[in-house]
Amino acid sequence: MIDIESLKYPIGRFSMPEKPDLETAISEITQFPELIEAATAKLSNAQLDSPYRPGGWSVKQVVHHLADSHMNAFIRFKLTLTEDTPTIKPYLEASWANLADSYLDIESSIILLKQIHFKWAVLLESMSAEDFDRCYFHPESQKKVPLSEATHLYAWHGLHHLAHIQHLALRENW
Numbered sequence: 001m002i003d004i005e006s007l008k009y010p011i012g013r014f015s016m017p018e019k020p021d022l023e024t025a026i027s028e029i030t031q032f033p034e035l036i037e038a039a040t041a042k043l044s045n046a047q048l049d050s051p052y053r054p055g056g057w058s059v060k061q062v063v064h065h066l067a068d069s070h071m072n073a074f075i076r077f078k079l080t081l082t083e084d085t086p087t088i089k090p091y092l093e094a095s096w097a098n099l100a101d102s103y104l105d106i107e108s109s110i111i112l113l114k115q116i117h118f119k120w121a122v123l124l125e126s127m128s129a130e131d132f133d134r135c136y137f138h139p140e141s142q143k144k145v146p147l148s149e150a151t152h153l154y155a156w157h158g159l160h161h162l163a164h165i166q167h168l169a170l171r172e173n174w
Helices: 004-008 022-040 059-082 107-126 129-133 147-172
Strands: 135-138 143-146
Touching: 022 059, 022 107, 022 147, 059 107, 059 135, 059 147, 129 147, 135 147, 143 147
Parallel strands: none
Antiparallel strands: 135 143
């Protein structure tokens, strides 16, 4: 029997660590583009078009989603560092994953991830403890999100989707 929950959340659902470790989270964000590039480098077009789970996105859609999501995250950080508790703009991830650019070769999103994460890492490394305490307001959850939590969330987010791809490759013996 297929365990959909473990296919959806191969590294578990996000929860803020009891002992936050910004240094590790920043390192994971910094290194992420190379990890996703390595995980997808040898995949064929048919493999890239394979869903990571029944009813899930294709590997290609996951990679494009990561670029979309992390672009939004980077902008949310910049807004939060320059405005007083800005309300961020949610977006319909599933709808974005079905737009034409989500069917392009993944190289465009790999390049975007490398550049976004480079700039994001510079920004994160320059932030003070007070900067990490700054918050944005998320209208869907109706809560303020400190940048320390958002840093851990996006470190998890990258590894979460990386695990989707890695686990699919293992299951399929690629």
